[in-house]
Amino acid sequence: MWSALKQPWDLMRIARLTMGGYALYESIQTREIFLGLLAGVLLIQAVFNWGCGAQGCNVPTYSKKSNAKNTEETEYEEVHSK
Numbered sequence: 001m002w003s004a005l006k007q008p009w010d011l012m013r014i015a016r017l018t019m020g021g022y023a024l025y026e027s028i029q030t031r032e033i034f035l036g037l038l039a040g041v042l043l044i045q046a047v048f049n050w051g052c053g054a055q056g057c058n059v060p061t062y063s064k065k066s067n068a069k070n071t072e073e074t075e076y077e078e079v080h081s082k
Helices: 002-006 011-030 033-048
Strands: none
Touching: 011 033
């Protein structure tokens, strides 16, 4: 968890934290449960740096490369209808 907090804080992360804090404040003032849940989601996204940014979600890339020598040739059988 500590490493998630140490990651660089960009504009979207700060915006999520600000919106989540304001939504939490408003949900406490108005006693709205759904707004409190939304605030919790935004705050969790900001703290752990989860969620998608303006460029979309990133898919993790793995450094494991496939070895071309281990691939087998696929044989196909042609099927004719009568």
